[in-house]
Amino acid sequence: MSVLIDERTRLAVAGITGREGTFHTLNNRNYGTNVVGGVTPGKGGQNVEGIPVFDSWEQAAAEVQPNTAMIFVPPRFAADSILEAAAAGVELVIAITEGIPAHDELRVYNTLKRDHPGTRLIGPNCPGILSPGKANVGIIPASFFKAGNVGVVSRSGTLTYQIGNEIAQAGFGCSSIVGIGGDPVPGSSFVDVLELFEADDETELVVLSGEIGGSAEEEAAEYIAAHMSKPVVAYIAGFTAPAGKQMGHAGAIVSGSAGTAVAKAQALEAKGVRVGRTPTETASIAVEVLGGAAVTAS
């Protein structure tokens, strides 16, 4: 097993005809993901290396029945594309787009909740999801990961690769790697993904990679204490970040005294979650809990 995407995934991509969209869609297909279509308004009837392009999500849904949508369109069109995919009945929407206005994200989150409760949104501003050996949707470099029992959920892309790669070098693989994104209003939070990993037979341990801003890590700590039987190992980035400065991600900002790395690490540790001080230490703890040899730093 794995979470969210696997061999049953039928992927369609909004923005498939753009340069990045084409590149990553084909990458995902080469990995083995079943890519059934693309959506670009005005380009219906064309195809990208044999993948049919439709004018709308409604058409794509009618013709090729995608169960997963990837959003690769520019920020100003992304919110509507997500909602159209949901309205067409797509169950899982993975939004890679960075730079979507926070108010649009708020509107999307609440509209999905009210009108399309059957659709789950991952992202925006995320690297996507990889279930090693099964499917890859997004921009996660699959070559660093193999199939295994570690679930990874993260607000950051490259940091996930760093930690995941160290775990892989110690001989462990991943059930799924889920990037929930670095924006202020993510469609899914740590808690949502932890719930999936807890229910997944294959996942034995979860690595949670958080960062400054918001309170998603604190909420995860509460959830872990109350509902998780599986061990969770955490990492938090941004101990040196000054207050009031946005550190790259739109959501990575300490506001006044809220959202600091110290507070997040303490909240997790107070609930018995071990928090690594560096990516390497985090991987080491995960490997130790899994019963493997110490990690050679990478």
Added chain:
Amino acid sequence: MDLLEYQGKQLFARHGLRVSSGKPVTTVDDAVAAADEVGYPVVVKAQVLIGGRGKAGGVKLAANESEAREHASNILGMDIKGHIVRTVWIEHASDIASEYYASVLLDRSAKQPLVMFSTEGGVDIEEVAEKTPEKLIRHHVDALTGLSHGEAVEIATKGGADSDVIDGVADALVALYEVWLQEDATLAEINPLIVTPDREVKALDSKVSLDGNALYRHPENQGLSDSENEDPIERRAKEEGVQYVKLDGDIGILGNGAGLVMSTLDVVAQAGGSPANFLDAGGGSNAEKIKQAVDLLLANDAVKAVLFNIFGGITRCDEVATGLIAAFAEIKPSVPFVVRLDGTNDVEGRRLLAEAALPNVHAAKTMNEAAEMVVALAAGQSVGAAA
């Protein structure tokens, strides 16, 4: 993007919130002219993006022209916690009967707008929240329907606003919500929201943060913020589309991906170093972008050593190496570099760097090793053979 008080007030006025008439000025003569125009008594207020202006002497009441001249000349050019006052806002002084507090913000946890109101205004609201939480009304609004006047009346009533101004406070709350919504703000705060002796409800101060990602919808807001007090390197980075934050230390840092860069800062600090900046070269960095980034890093004179921490996903390590070699040919840095390349095309990247044999560039195998090396180099120690 944080706005100065007067910029926030101008947004308030656009959405029907009452503010005192006033003028932003940058010279003493203009300040006096503005004071004559709005009518004495006036308040001369320093426009800086930092709290504690009043205590620092940046807010003064002037009863006549000579006082206005004196205060303006004292405040213009004043350094308030590192922020130089370049603009003062001259507004007609208000008589105050009560000081309330009102704000609208994006509650990331509830994923809804949050309206807050208190009759304990004019003081630090975090303190009110902590010591007398019952005096701070917190009301979540349905993001899809917005704040109705009836809901605002409930908030004002529950908060204990004087009964004769409940309607006025509710109007102010609805207007503030409109500011937040229509201007794509993440925070719109009034502290204090005053009631005058003739029972008018007015915004005496403003604190507004706008969402940079939404500025394309608001061309009229693009010139706002305190650009003159912005760090010149940060401003240049913004113009070049690079994510850069200036910090106080002496170790220049570049990585790819915001999380990895934040983590790199932490690991360097744990190794005893002090980062000079955050710089995310982004996914898919090409050689040209790397060259541009090196230029930015070295624009900070405090930088004594530089750490490149790359974990290649979309970013290819050979591209980073090529960019670094090109940057060295052009810029000829005088400080040592530590380069850690891992991930996509790392072998090729390391080979290119080794062949180029750049002066004072050291290769590190791991992130931790890289951090230790760069800390030693910044302290003037040697770390063995160059790459």
